[in-house]
Amino acid sequence: MQISKKEKEIVDKAINHWESKGLIDNQKAKELDETLEIKPFNWQSLAYYSFLFAVVSLLIAVISIFADKALLDLIDSLISTSYITKSITFLGLSALFFWLDYRYNLKKKRKKYSKEVFSFFGCIFLAIASGFISFLFGMEENPGTFILGLAILYFILAVIRKKELLWLFGITALVIAFGAITHNIGKENNLFVGMNFPMRYTIFGALILVATYFINKTDKLKPFVDPTYWSGLIIFFMALWFLTIFGNYNSYEKWLEIRQYYLWWYSLLLLLASFAAILIGIKKEDPLLKNIGMSFIFLNLYTRYFEYFWDELHKALFFGIIAVSFWLIGKKAEKIWDSSDG
Template identity: 35%
Template sequence: MKLSKRESRVVNNAIDTWLEEGVIDQEDHNKLKGSYDVATIDWSLIAKYSFWVAVLCIVLSVLSVLLDKWLIELIQNIFSAPDIAKSVFFAIVSAAFYLFGVRRKKQSPDKTFSNEAFFVLGIVSTAISIYFIGQVIETDSLSKLILLASIVYGLLGLWIPSLLVWVCSLFSLGTWFGFETYQWSDNGYFLAMSMPLRFVVFSAFLIALGMFAQTRFKSKEDFALTTRAFGLILFFLSLWVVSIFGNYADFAEWGDVSQFSLIHWSLLLLIASIAALYHGIKFDDELNRGFGLIFIFVNLYTRFIEYFWEGTHKALFFAVLAASFWLFGTRAEQIYRLGQKSRTEESPAE
């Protein structure tokens, strides 16, 4: 069995721990150590990027064939056809990519990257098909086409199933929300909220939806978890932007206020981060725990830069930053070593 260097370190530490705790003897330890080899090259990473390059080369090859005269005539015939014909053509092309990808996924489920590469091509073809649908119905509303794309990607993602297509659906939904509220906004405000603050509300809805689906639909737990992760990224990034710019849609207006007057948004970000960290620790939720911990530090360092950058000598400024990171690193190392020691002491008692 071939393992990457990272995987081998995890397996090696586990085998050594089992030997120390008496779970296995020296003979089993030697057998387990000899049951795998360390791969010097991360082939999974190479495979992933190779397929992305392959997709890019396919696109480039399509562009290069335009130099051939008969292909130019063929493409001219296709693109001189009615918009409905173009939409149907690209819909058939995208369906072919999806079906072929589904078939390969069933036959070779371990070939994740090559399977997903076909789904990427299907995603692009679907977007082109939806664009020509917009030409057919002669709509000037880009947001409606984006919403249609989000619905189509969502249904396809659940049917295939593919988390990549599902992420495209979530991304399209967020894009639609931004465009739609921008069209309805007055001087940059929609329901008295700036764009970042609107996305705080929108992402909170996605987080709630993901948590609800995670408990109710166990068969789609991966999709619910992906939805919640997407919502958490959008939520904390949007709230972080709000903590810097406040609920201002006009930069000139924001420039006239002191940064300290926006401290209540920073406190809101801190409360949200602590709440996520508490929930993650209490319910052993690694996702919430990670986001909560990260944005506690992001918030604190952002405030430090805002309040002390101008009035502090730069040598002192960076010295304080260095000391704080050194302190956190030292404490993290102590906590890690304490956990390793306690686990070793508990094993004989068991």
């Protein structure tokens, strides 16, 4: 049986205790010890997170390009063809990469994460094609509905191909579509149903977490529970953190007029949500929820410290306190690491 180093130490102590109490003899203790094997380094997890960071980085790069109209105009001028030609070209490239993904998955049983490169570029080219199609229909000023359609298409492809990567593209497109649609509806006063962006994305993140419950009840959607769950957590807590900084104000000028301590109850809300995440994470044995709760407690406290005491406190003392606190955290982590290595 393969177990971790920490688990091996616990089992060894148990075996030694049983042997010292005469519950088992020396021969039996050796036999039990020989059945244990320390787990090798988890290369699969390293591969997963490496490819995940690569995908996220490339996705951010692509989103950054499409957020820059000047850069889009430059790309458009370099490719001096009609929007119809561009749309058909990139749709063809998208279809080609999705077909390569299908063929590659038939032939290769291993390389679980590297083979996702074909579906990744299929999604990217599909997004580019969708952008040119939106230009073709004159929807560049109001792209939210079009992006929503793209999100639905990603979700359908994810279910058909049973791929988390496609589902994550769907969630990303849904996040962008939500922002674009609500911005267009409330562009007169920059509020949507009385909510600015941090407030509405806090609600949006909570709705994604609620959706996770229903996704888990549907057999065809169960493979997508985890990416939906952690996406909802990140969106909810990040939006709530931004809410503690900017409040529910609809303009930069209005925000400058208020003092940060007026927003104390948003900070309290984030603190309560973080503690709740830790308690539920411990009770449910959910390390992701627990770690997010702990991370946002620290982020909340340091943000408030920066807001309330930056002007009153000497900068050297401020950064000195941060240095000492992180040194103490590091020492605690080092102690845990040393004890686990034996």
